[in-house]
Amino acid sequence: MKDPHFSNVLYALLKFNKVRIRQGKLYFNVKPQVRVYYCDQWRRPSVRQQQDNITPQENGGAPEPFSPLLTSCSATPVDTVLTPKKRLAKEILQSLKVNRAELTSDKGGIEITSDPEMTNGKVTFSVERLQETFAVKFYISNNGASCVYFTYYTALHRIRCFTLMDERRVTRACPLFLCPGESYDVEVHYWLHHYGHFPATMYFEFCTESNPPGSSKPFCIVREMEASARTHLAVELGPFAPFKPCQVAPYKPVDTVIVEGEPPERYSKTKPLKMLVKLRDYKYPFYLKDLAKQRLEDSELIAPVLEVRKENRPSVLRGDCLKVAKSEDKVQPITVYTGYVHRVELERVKLGFSKRLVQSFISNTRFDVEFTINRFPLKLQHRAVDLAEKHQMDEVLFPSGSGVRTTHMPKLSMFNRQLENNPEQHAAIQRIVSGASKPAPYLVFGPPGTGKTITLVEAMNQLNRVDPLCHILACAPSNSASDLLCERLLGHMDPHCVYRLYASSRPLSTVPQNLLKHCNWDASQDSFVFPTKEVLMGYKVIITTLVTAGRLVSGGIPVGHFTHVFIDESGQAVEPESIIGIAGLLHPEEGQLVLAGDPQQLGPILRSPLAMQYGMGISLLERLMKDNPLYQKDGEFGHFDSRFVTKLLRNYRSHPAILKIPNELFYEKELQVFADQWDRETYCNWEHLPKEGFPLIFHGVLGKDEREGNSPSFFNVSEIEVLMDYLTKLMKTQGKKGLPKLSPKDIGIIAPYRKQVEKIQKALNFVKELSQWKDIKELKVGSVEEFQGQERKIIMVSTVRSSINYVKMDQDFNIGFLTNEKRFNVAMTRAKALLIVVGNPGQGNYCVEEQGYTGFDFTDAEGEEDVVTRLASLKITQYVHPEWRTEQ
Missing domain, CATH: 2.40.30 (Elongation Factor Tu (Ef-tu); domain 3)
Incomplete structure (x- = not known):
């Protein structure tokens, strides 16, 4: 067919299933081979030849941080050779940052003003409606005493959202001669298709009359532009004051x-529980405060x-x-x-x-x-370390396996019948009941959604049944995890045998109502009161936090009274905190310690660089699995020693598409999907999915990292706009087209920064439709740490970050999603049926490959070679290679 019409080509492509049409857009049914090498808003996934691949370092970026979102299973090796053109482009980009003041200053008699007016060389403006033209005018005036050639101008950008216009169409081949007093206008017409932040740098090049065009000594002036497309919500959520870092005054001794x-x-x-084991005091300098x-x-x-x-x-x-x-x-x-x-x-x-x-x-x-600072928890940790040495807990904390005895596996009838069909959970419970690992700890390695807490609870129920003399101490780092243990235990155990011990500082309003009858709350004294030692020793199971377990040591509970100590979520506790519930309570030879957790999820929260440097950021669970051969896979068969550790493999939470990336990155592809089919596929046919049957959305947004006041925390209002839009769609589609009714408590929103959390909560009240949604306050918005151990039917994640400079800051301070594997793992594994991630377009390779990407259209971004060629043509070499650099 000669000169076919587009409709003929389209028909043929549709006929042979090469393309598809969805919501008025045309998509090719071809999986691109995608890899991202430099993650800021100027880059996009692009198909390129291997010889053109460059590393982040070579492109002026920081060393490549961990970023599972950028991972592409089909990526090819990277060729690290830089072409001269790319090397020059890199140097020019660096020069634009380093020499900004020089480049933005007027020079050579040329003055550049603008409408809207600029501040410090930058033009900033915003629009509230999309697909409407907004013009920025630059006025180039020759206020000098001699004539000047205006030779060239361009915009350094990645996004095709504007056009450049001037009457004479100035180029290096067709320069404009400006005499003193003359001026010339250049217009930039913005046409925005997406809400977000779209910066660009305008480059103007001139030559003096004594150095006409073609000479080697032009001069340039640079102007920056920042265009923002914002709704009323974004304006409402914007910074209330410019960011000013908080300055801490130097300490001066004061009388x-x-x-x-x-x-x-x-x-x-005086409390009924006497303090028989004292806590020592120690001094510390003021600068540590x-x-x-x-x-x-x-x-x-x-x-x-x-x-x-x-x-x-x-x-x-x-x-x-x-x-x-x-x-x-x-x-x-x-x-x-x-x-x-x-x-x-x-x-x-x-x-x-x-x-x-x-x-x-x-x-x-x-x-x-x-x-x-409340130093009581720290004093308990110091004492625990001393007691561990005093009671010779070497084989518990640094097990060699030399004292392990051969035991038979008991036949057990499970209280929770569902565990009968799970071989890993069943085996773990048998090993715990038999004491197979004593005196070494027994580890339950529980990846997300595999039921490690249920496994511990069943093991405690079985011990209570088969061993009438056992006494169990069940601990967790947090009150919420400890409360969950207690609630689960009360399901099958005699309530008179179970006791929840709270610290006196615990607010009563945060205690679950069903636990008030089983704890140390004294209504007559309107406070939590510690019972006597004799009363406490009468309970079969005591549940407490690790810190509050120190009260039992202080109260003189004898060593060996507790035959078993269980620590759930042990990966979240610093090692001395875990030892609080062990040293001085558990017999070093006859006692059984059971640790449950996941070293691939969030560990202890530390703020001291010194503490992190010397290993305090590694929990007891992680140290044993990382450094002790007893808890590592054997080299021949790749299996754990079942006498010491069991890895749970069946995931009862997530859709396979949601589980895929964490399973591949962190769990050696061993996790198996056992979530209820109806629950996990609830949103597979949701009309707003980019791809039907794939309940994972990555929505690309070109936002801006912002801060306000003296808070160092970041927020991104463009991402919040998208989150509110998805929430509104979820609310409107509930109960329709086969979807179930949806409650706000079924949804969770995760953000890595406290300020983003605050802004999202404010947005929920600002958007009228959402504020009127019944029980909207039950929609949880929080950090990754607040969601560890929890799950929701729908999880929405705001990554916040757009700037590569701030991503490097996250790497330095171990925050954010892109630089912390454990944060990423926890955030991505909370969802059961639908996961929505909102972030920079360059972060979503997996969703691009699986056609789950939406938002910013990559076709609006220029190819890398186009940008490199344009950069390399700029005459900024006098700033990149100034003459004084070669002086000896």
């Missing part, structure tokens, strides 16, 4: 007089209850101590009043001060507030 406050009622009274950054200056205490607003300050608990001093008091010695926390409310903290302050208090008096 003070301390006036003690009033502790909470009964907080200082990271809380110094959280000081409140010139704050107001509100009489008569003396409350101070919590806002964005460190979390405090009942019994914690704050120090206040009058802001006007400058004469030493300064009187410092110690206030104890009596009650924590939503935005206020009720404090107890001395009568001296209360009686002399005058309204509107301003105070400086200093937060102090």
